[in-house]
Amino acid sequence: MRKLIIGIGGMTNGGKTTLSKGLQELLRNSLVISQDNFFKDDSVVPADVNGFKQYDTLDALHMDRMMADIGSWQEDPQGFMTSRGHAEDTAFEPSNVFVLIVEGFLIFNHGPLNTLFNKRYFLQIPYKICKERRSSRVYVPPDPPGYFDGYVWPMYLKNRKVMEETVNDIVFLDGTKKSEMLLSTVLADIQEILKVTER
Numbered sequence: 001m002r003k004l005i006i007g008i009g010g011m012t013n014g015g016k017t018t019l020s021k022g023l024q025e026l027l028r029n030s031l032v033i034s035q036d037n038f039f040k041d042d043s044v045v046p047a048d049v050n051g052f053k054q055y056d057t058l059d060a061l062h063m064d065r066m067m068a069d070i071g072s073w074q075e076d077p078q079g080f081m082t083s084r085g086h087a088e089d090t091a092f093e094p095s096n097v098f099v100l101i102v103e104g105f106l107i108f109n110h111g112p113l114n115t116l117f118n119k120r121y122f123l124q125i126p127y128k129i130c131k132e133r134r135s136s137r138v139y140v141p142p143d144p145p146g147y148f149d150g151y152v153w154p155m156y157l158k159n160r161k162v163m164e165e166t167v168n169d170i171v172f173l174d175g176t177k178k179s180e181m182l183l184s185t186v187l188a189d190i191q192e193i194l195k196v197t198e199r
């Protein structure tokens with residue numbers, strides 16, 4: 001059985017979830033694991049000196065639990081998919097390739113996770129578009145006034161610097177392109193990888 005782990009990283013509101021869900025729909029025997037599902041409870045996330053809750057750091061995430069889920073998938077992809085309510089996809093010819101799509105804003109900053117990827121993508125968008133998209137999103141808890149400029153953007157710059165210092169084989173994607181175009185580009189790329197690893 002062959003297994004492929006694809007990383008869809010990117011800035012907040014870069015379009016990671018949209019792209020990942022699209023890939024899951026089109027790639028047989030694929031499943032998305034989202035880093036956003038591993039945030040710690042608000043009661044244990046501390047505030048910085050400005051009173052902003054420090055959500056944009058690995059410390060705010062249960063990375064141990066996320067790694068455990070990925071480990072379970074690696075041991076038994078089919079069983080893991082079934083446990084998540086995804087039956088094996090038999091719509092196409094039988095396939096022995098399972099694809100795990102891991103998406104999140106700090107997936108390449110966590111060393112043990114970063115080493116697992118067969119391919120890494122990073123969705124980036126300009127500051128203004130990022131701020132606009134983020135302002136129309138409601139998180140739990142919601143962003144307090146000034147959170148984007150006072151905390152989210154400076155943390156993005158900091159986290160990105162660390163990522164660029166430690167990881168070098170990332171394919172950067174322009175998140176302002178149409179979502180259909182991003183999907184078809186990445187899908188074709190992954191299908192090419194599947195072909196190569198088949199040999």
Ligand SMILES: Nc1ncnc2c1ncn2[C@@H]1O[C@H](COP(=O)(O)OP(=O)(O)OP(=O)(O)O)[C@@H](O)[C@H]1O
Nearest residue numbers: 011012013014015016017018133175176177178179
């Ligand atoms: N290619 C695109 N072009 C324009 N808007 C997009 C595109 N992809 C996603 N969006 C929009 O941007 C917003 C964020 O998208 P999405 O939830 O996929 O991003 P994300 O990177 O997963 O965000 P998060 O920071 O919550 O992890 C949504 O409103 C979505 O509809």
Ligand SMILES: NC(=O)c1ccc[n+]([C@@H]2O[C@H](CO)[C@@H](O)[C@H]2O)c1
Nearest residue numbers: 012036039055056105139140141152
């Ligand atoms: N619990 C959450 O999902 C949560 C709470 C508060 C803030 N966030 C934001 O999610 C983004 C990553 O997708 C980060 O920029 C967090 O600020 C998430």
